[in-house]
Amino acid sequence: MxxxxxxxxxxxxxxxxxxxxxxxxxxxxxxxxxxxxxxxxxxxxxxxxxxxxxxxxxxxxxxxxxxxxxxxxxxFVEPHEGPLGARLLRVMRRFFDFVDDHGPGFAALMRGGPAVGSSTTNALIDSVRQAAYDQIMAHLGVTRAPARLELVVRSWISLAESTALIWLDGRRIPRGELETQLVHDFAALAAVSAAYDEETAALIRRALKDEPPTGPFSDLAVRLIALAS
Amino acid sequence: MxxxxxxxxxxxxxxxxxxxxxxxxxxxxxxxxxxxxxxxxxxxxxxxxxxxxxxxxxxxxxxxxxxxxxxxxxxFVEPHEGPLGARLLRVMRRFFDFVDDHGPGFAALMRGGPAVGSSTTNALIDSVRQAAYDQIMAHLGVTRAPARLELVVRSWISLAESTALIWLDGRRIPRGELETQLVHDFAALAAVSAAYDEETAALIRRALKDEPPTGPFSDLAVRLIALAS
Missing domain, CATH: 1.10.357.10 (Tetracycline Repressor, domain 2)
Known part of the structure; x- marks a missing residue:
């Protein structure tokens, strides 16, 4: 039948x-x-x-x-339109969507170990990091990054990974707060490098010249000034 | 004979x-x-x-x-004496001494892979991270850390690891600059959390109340204000 x-x-x-x-x-x-x-x-x-x-x-x-x-x-692909802070925040939302969808597998992979640590898996992780790095540099409009700016971006990418892993371990802070915090962390780490390196300062100043007073970067600056006083 | x-x-x-x-x-x-x-x-x-x-x-x-x-x-063990910024800088010097002494082995271990990724090695790495975390919390005088402060400290530890790995890959920035930069990064990440969380702000304010005007934290604040203006 x-x-x-x-x-x-x-x-x-x-x-x-x-x-x-x-x-x-x-x-x-x-x-x-x-x-x-x-x-x-x-x-x-x-x-x-x-x-x-x-x-x-x-x-x-x-x-x-x-x-x-x-x-x-x-x-990580995001149109080159509008303020940088808002673009980065949209990317962070999509990154946390991914982490949320693949939580235990993402954690096992990033923590390494016998089941998941092979040269193939390491190469795949590196390729994703490189894709993130290339996107950020393109948004900053930088083709040849000075060593200090490269360090800021690469180390911030690792900060995003570790923040996501810490979030997965108990989810004690709402993910929306962490998405915004990572955008702020990017600004803070870039500012530290810019404070000690004129070349990085010039590149960051140029990239942030269109930030609106309502964006995450401006909001952070206002709060930090209030905190310091 | x-x-x-x-x-x-x-x-x-x-x-x-x-x-x-x-x-x-x-x-x-x-x-x-x-x-x-x-x-x-x-x-x-x-x-x-x-x-x-x-x-x-x-x-x-x-x-x-x-x-x-x-x-x-x-x-990571450092006497609980003098300003926090100077203590953290001394610890960073000793951390980079270690990384310098064990460079290729440190890089291979932290990047994982078949030869080095076992549950024993992962547990050892975690124990060192925990030792670093416990030391920092003791220096901050915090016994029960709020989730946001815990995140700052744990994610900064991962930032120190990734900064050391990036340094080992070509050594294009003098290590002394990176040691200072990591101290500044700590202040910057803590300030970001403090800007959005009153409990963290109070703990950080208390921990930093004895910073001298010549320390790394004050120097950063002065430069950031100059940069913003």
Missing amino acids: STGVRRRMGVEERRQQLIGVALELFSRRSPDEVSVDEIASAAGISRPLVYHYFPGKLSLYEAALQRAADDLAGR | STGVRRRMGVEERRQQLIGVALELFSRRSPDEVSVDEIASAAGISRPLVYHYFPGKLSLYEAALQRAADDLAGR
Whole structure:
């Protein structure tokens, strides 16, 4: 009595489906705790069929991670319009959306460890960091960054990662506050470098010349002046 | 014609000697690239004798890492005397001394990867971070930190790590500048949290009440005000 129309998936389509199922599972729990049996069951296929498409759990994990890395890198893309503070805040919102969606998997990956620390996974993490760095430099309008500005941006990216990890560990501060705080932290770290390096100061001054009095950078400046007095 | 007095080392003494030799080698190059043969040769003993004391390279690596972790945690200990900025600057000097001494090994460890990412090594890294956190909180005179202050301190510790890693990658900024910059970064990140959280503001204000006009915190404030005007 079956209609007989249940369509068989093509090879690439099946691979993409498996990657999606695996990413979902690897996001919700530490990759250590996810078995190939579970992935097969969630995809509605047999375990041997999973191995037909992927040689093992590691290669499936790396494929899922590649998809997540592409997704995350895409979230850094932001039109070059309007004040910088507002642009950065929108990117932070999308970054925390990603962290929220992939919490346990993100934490396990960034904390390293035997299940997730391979040269492939490290290279993927580095590629996402580099994508974030390139986007920020493009928004700042800087093509050749002085060493101190490069340090500010790279170290702020690591600050965003660690802030997200600390948030995931208990979620004791609302994420909206942390998104704004990271925008403020960027301004604060840039200001510290600018205070001691004229080249960085000139670049930052130029990038921030269109900040409105209502933006996050101006709000921080007003509050800091009030705090100091 | 030998005098026959070449002393044989006791078990614990030999273990400690091997750990020292291994730490030296694991510090200078990525642990991947260091072989047990090389450790045996540097220690002046046979390869089988190394295995008599340590079951394998990983256990020797972990023992060397434990010694490095104890060393690093010890460098955070600073008398509770004088202005906070100066104390933090002295700790940063000792931290960069450590990073300088153990550069390639520190970088390989902190970047994770198959050779170095195990649950034991992750636990050691976390224990050093916790030691740094406990020291800073003790200097701030805080026993129960509000969530925002905890975030400032933990995220600044990760900033110090990433700044050291970026410094090791090319050493394009003199380390003395980075030591001072990290002290300034601490003040800047604390000020951002204080600007939006009264409890943190009160704790920071109390901790900084004895800062002299010549200290790193005051110098930063003066420069930032000049920059803003």
